[in-house]
Amino acid sequence: MVVRMQRVTKRYGDVVALDNVDLTIERGEIVGLLGPNGAGKTTTISGVYGLTRFDAGEVTLFGHPAKRIDPGIKRRMGLVPQDIAVFDDLTAGENVSYFGRLYGLSGRALTEGVSFALEFTGLNERRDQRPKSFSGGMKRRLNIACALAHRPELVILDEPTVGIDPQSRNHILESVRALNRDGTTVIYTSHYMEEVEAVCSRVIVMDHGRVIASGTQSDLKALVSDEETIDIELERMTPRVVEAVRSVAGVKECLPEGTHLRITVERDGVRLGRVIEKATGLGVEVLSAQIERPTLESVFLSLTGRTLRD
Amino acid sequence: MTIFATYVKRVFAGPWIILLTIVVPVLIVLLVGVDGGAGIRVALFDYDKSELSRMVTDAVTPVSVFVDIEEDEIDEALLDGRVEYALILPQGLEDAVLRGERAGLRSHSLQGVEMTGSVRSAANALLSTAHNVARHVEGDRDAFRRAMGLVGDGRFALQTETFRSERAALPTDQASGVSRLVGLLTLTMLAMVVITCFIFLKDVETGTFHRTLAGPMSVRRYMVETNGAFFLVTVLQGIAAAIVIGIIFPQLGLMATLMLVLVLAVFSLVAVSLGLAVANIAKTVRRTQVTVNFLLIPMAMLGGAFWPVEIMPRFLQRLADFTPIRWVTSATQALLSGAELTEIVPHIGILLLFAVVFQLLGSWNRVDIAR
Numbered sequence: 001m002v003v004r005m006q007r008v009t010k011r012y013g014d015v016v017a018l019d020n021v022d023l024t025i026e027r028g029e030i031v032g033l034l035g036p037n038g039a040g041k042t043t044t045i046s047g048v049y050g051l052t053r054f055d056a057g058e059v060t061l062f063g064h065p066a067k068r069i070d071p072g073i074k075r076r077m078g079l080v081p082q083d084i085a086v087f088d089d090l091t092a093g094e095n096v097s098y099f100g101r102l103y104g105l106s107g108r109a110l111t112e113g114v115s116f117a118l119e120f121t122g123l124n125e126r127r128d129q130r131p132k133s134f135s136g137g138m139k140r141r142l143n144i145a146c147a148l149a150h151r152p153e154l155v156i157l158d159e160p161t162v163g164i165d166p167q168s169r170n171h172i173l174e175s176v177r178a179l180n181r182d183g184t185t186v187i188y189t190s191h192y193m194e195e196v197e198a199v200c201s202r203v204i205v206m207d208h209g210r211v212i213a214s215g216t217q218s219d220l221k222a223l224v225s226d227e228e229t230i231d232i233e234l235e236r237m238t239p240r241v242v243e244a245v246r247s248v249a250g251v252k253e254c255l256p257e258g259t260h261l262r263i264t265v266e267r268d269g270v271r272l273g274r275v276i277e278k279a280t281g282l283g284v285e286v287l288s289a290q291i292e293r294p295t296l297e298s299v300f301l302s303l304t305g306r307t308l309r310d
Numbered sequence: 311m312t313i314f315a316t317y318v319k320r321v322f323a324g325p326w327i328i329l330l331t332i333v334v335p336v337l338i339v340l341l342v343g344v345d346g347g348a349g350i351r352v353a354l355f356d357y358d359k360s361e362l363s364r365m366v367t368d369a370v371t372p373v374s375v376f377v378d379i380e381e382d383e384i385d386e387a388l389l390d391g392r393v394e395y396a397l398i399l400p401q402g403l404e405d406a407v408l409r410g411e412r413a414g415l416r417s418h419s420l421q422g423v424e425m426t427g428s429v430r431s432a433a434n435a436l437l438s439t440a441h442n443v444a445r446h447v448e449g450d451r452d453a454f455r456r457a458m459g460l461v462g463d464g465r466f467a468l469q470t471e472t473f474r475s476e477r478a479a480l481p482t483d484q485a486s487g488v489s490r491l492v493g494l495l496t497l498t499m500l501a502m503v504v505i506t507c508f509i510f511l512k513d514v515e516t517g518t519f520h521r522t523l524a525g526p527m528s529v530r531r532y533m534v535e536t537n538g539a540f541f542l543v544t545v546l547q548g549i550a551a552a553i554v555i556g557i558i559f560p561q562l563g564l565m566a567t568l569m570l571v572l573v574l575a576v577f578s579l580v581a582v583s584l585g586l587a588v589a590n591i592a593k594t595v596r597r598t599q600v601t602v603n604f605l606l607i608p609m610a611m612l613g614g615a616f617w618p619v620e621i622m623p624r625f626l627q628r629l630a631d632f633t634p635i636r637w638v639t640s641a642t643q644a645l646l647s648g649a650e651l652t653e654i655v656p657h658i659g660i661l662l663l664f665a666v667v668f669q670l671l672g673s674w675n676r677v678d679i680a681r
């Protein structure tokens with residue numbers, strides 16, 4: 001177990017930033033911490049990193065109580081802060097090198113670590129330039145590179161893609177997956193559910209300082225509903241087609257709407273191919289077909305009654 | 311040493327650094343150094359127009375630059391610095407000396423400014439010789455003038471140096487220049503501090519300060535390394551300045567130069583601590599600028615960086631004791647007039663006390679920022 005939080009509570013005056021939070025993170029996972037602004041994501045990971053003192057509860061890191069995080073344990077972690085924090089009077093290379101040395105690298109290990117981090121974030125060509133001349137996406141990538149030179153076992157990224165172009169965003173998401181493939185445990189914080197859906201093996205949904213749900217993506221979606229909707233568009237609508245589709249095992253409901261058929265089925269219970277076969281078997285061509293599954297957005301909506309962007 | 315090395319590099323990489331550590335100090339040395347060597351600005355009023363008064367005038371000429379003013383302007387001219395010393399040779403001076411009366415010269419200078427001693431002692435030495443001669447000639451003006459003529463020819467040596475000026479490291483006129491020089495150098499050192507302040511605050515603003523402290527390093531270690539880096543830069547500046555002064559004024563000697571190095575090194579510590587205190591209290595670059603304008607610059611004025619503290623009113627002089635620059639300038643004056651190391655220990659002690667207080671103000675609350 002890399003991280004374990006038990007009944008952690010944190011207050012800022014009257015604001016309860018964390019309310020009895022329990023969570024565990026296993027080696028090799030990519031865990032998404034999903035929640036709207038103010039949900040308590042940053043407070044949670046600050047606690048994991050030993051930067052925040054809690055009012056109650058316990059945190060253990062790599063099996064050690066977080067109250068006594070020694071430098072040795074710190075060096076096994078890398079934190080990418082939510083707000084870009086790099087020196088703008090140092091070059092990209094110098095920035096990464098500074099943090100590499102801070103985390104205990106020197107000599108050959110330092111040179112290699114810096115090259116790895118810059119290469120990894122696609123900044124190698126820019127290593128001698130200062131971040132002043134960088135685009136938002138490049139600054140974000142440098143922000144990440146600064147946490148990677150020392151090859152941490154646990155990387156914590158706090159909203160690493162805020163305010164950047166889609167290309168840089170994809171680059172970052174791909175990098176996170178690559179890091180994980182190499183065995184790094186990742187905590188990925190975001191209020192963009194598409195990102196969490198794209199990279200995370202497990203998701204922890206937070207709101208108002210509480211963990212409101214956690215599990216794999218399909219676990220969470222199962223929470224919302226055990227049904228899916230299939231929408232197919234037909235060349236023409238006939239009563240026999242409706243009957244035939246209705247007779248497919250697992251189909252609960254089948255409603256014609258013009259040339260569209262809206263079919264409610266058990267989750268993962270019906271193959272789309274079976275439905276299409278039925279229609280074409282009766283000589284009716286299928287023009288398009290779509291499965292509507294619940295998204296994390298709809299999970300959040302159904303759990304809180306609000307959308308993530310509220 | 312990561313933080314130490316990086317900060318030193320960053321300070322030296324800044325565009326202002328060459329200006330501040332080399333150009334400005336050298337300019338100051340050139341301007342003030344040359345001016346300081348020219349002699350003491352003396353207003354001399356000879357109402358006696360006698361042989362004796364002419365000899366007094368000759369005696370002070372080598373150490374003086376004469377300034378032409380009216381007698382009723384003396385106070386004003388002393389205050390605004392046009393004149394450093396006013397010497398009045400009253401009518402009947404020679405007659406009084408011949409009669410054996412202890413006729414004195416009247417002189418005006420700002421109380422406490424000891425840099426005018428060479429003029430004073432030259433005039434007094436001549437006068438006391440005149441008194442001695444007068445005792446022997448028993449009123450014979452011709453004999454008196456003949457004897458005094460021999461003195462003027464150098465046949466009798468004049469005892470012109472007082473005990474204090476005998477051990478002085480520099481002639482007093484040059485000492486006044488050097489002391490003004492040091493005052494101005496403290497200013498460039500303070501400017502360096504403002505720069506370090508800005509670097510530190512920029513780190514708070516960019517978040518790199520917090521990010522650094524989030525790493526596996528203790529707050530204490532961070533403070534020691536940043537302090538060390540800023541101190542190194544400032545102390546190099548101070549030492550370089552002291553060495554340049556030592557080269558320009560070789561008469562200063564090794565000991566006094568080393569003492570100057572020591573004083574400026576201790577002041578570097580004060581300056582850096584002050585910078586951290588200002589940064590910690592002001593918290594933003596903008597507010598630091600305000601603090602510099604309304605606190606640091608008045609403090610430098612009060613402390614004697616621009617002009618001697620002694621020309622200020624009494625109560626301001628008391629107030630000046632609460633500024634660190636005051637103790638740098640007075641330690642400098644002391645060591646220029648030949649003080650031993652032990653005599654400037656109190657100054658150094660007080661400077662160290664300032665450093666401790668500023669360090670406390672600088673670290674107070676800092677740990678909270680880290681949280």
Ligand SMILES: Nc1ncnc2c1ncn2[C@@H]1O[C@H](COP(=O)(O)OP(=O)(O)O)[C@@H](O)[C@H]1O
Pocket residue numbers: 012015016017035036037038039040041042043044
């Ligand atoms: N230093 C702080 N002082 C006061 N309130 C804070 C502080 N940090 C966070 N909060 C509050 O705690 C709650 C959780 O904040 P945060 O963890 O930053 O949320 P998130 O990262 O999910 O956007 C918010 O209501 C926020 O206003």
Ligand SMILES: [Mg+2]
Pocket residue numbers: 038041042043082158159
């Ligand atoms: Mg946040």
